Amino acid sequence: MIALLASIRPDSWNFPLFLHVGGAAVFFGAVTISAVTQLTAARVPEPDLLRRVAFRTLLIVGLPAFIIFRGAAEWIRSKEFPGDADDPTWLGIGYIISDLGALIFLIALILAGISVRKRKGWLTQTSGVLSVILLVALLIATWAMAAKPT
């Protein structure tokens, strides 16, 4: 079924799909680097550098990537499911995860920013743990978008 749908996908869906998939993958990379740098910051010679990189990556790479992939999701949804029709289950999973994920991401970003100034280890660790939770959620969302469970 997926193959059939993919093979008849209109060309006009391709660009928003490209932005959605590409944006999500870059966002995943930004959150991964944030998680690793913040959870290892206490054990390296230059912890402040890693804290700064975590914050800047979330802000400069993660935030724009999130906006692109979330905006592209709405764009392609408007093409695939126009009007007020009920969303399929897999799309509902995507919405729940992206909305909760946005909240977790913003908290992680704010904590990462504060930890750069205050240099408090627990702030860095908390932001790192939130990034890991976000990564797990993103994996579930990716699975739902591809496998499209009903």
Added chain:
Amino acid sequence: MSFDDWILAFHLISAVALIAAVTMFSVTIAAVWRSDDPAAVTSFMRVGLVGNILVTIGSLGTIIFGVWLAISLDAYQLWDGWVIAAIILWFVAIGVGKQAGDGYRATSEMAAQLDSSGSPRSPELAAAMGVTRAFWMHCISTLLIFLILVDMIWKPGA
């Protein structure tokens, strides 16, 4: 959900892992760009380790599950032009990416040696963290992975 749906999910998760790894390497290169501080460079060794795990999962997963889908699904064939293009691009991207990885691994080892010997600054390290062959190899592999994504989405000729 069919078995093919699961394979497609693993294929897509692998693709996300591969692009995420490229993003991680790019951020790391930018973070220690022309850095002459061995301690700063060695601080990113765990990031490089996670990036290597992601790139292994991503590269193997995309090719194995991708070929599996091309064989399993009736809509696509292994000899479709866009599938052949993706496979060729994948092999070149992985080969070029490995050269970039080898270059940065050598630089990382140099930084670790300098750090353990107590050297605070090193012009050689700064040069190795700038525009080098490894850097250009990274740029080329990033471009090739971008082209694979374009090929996968647009499926030219399908």
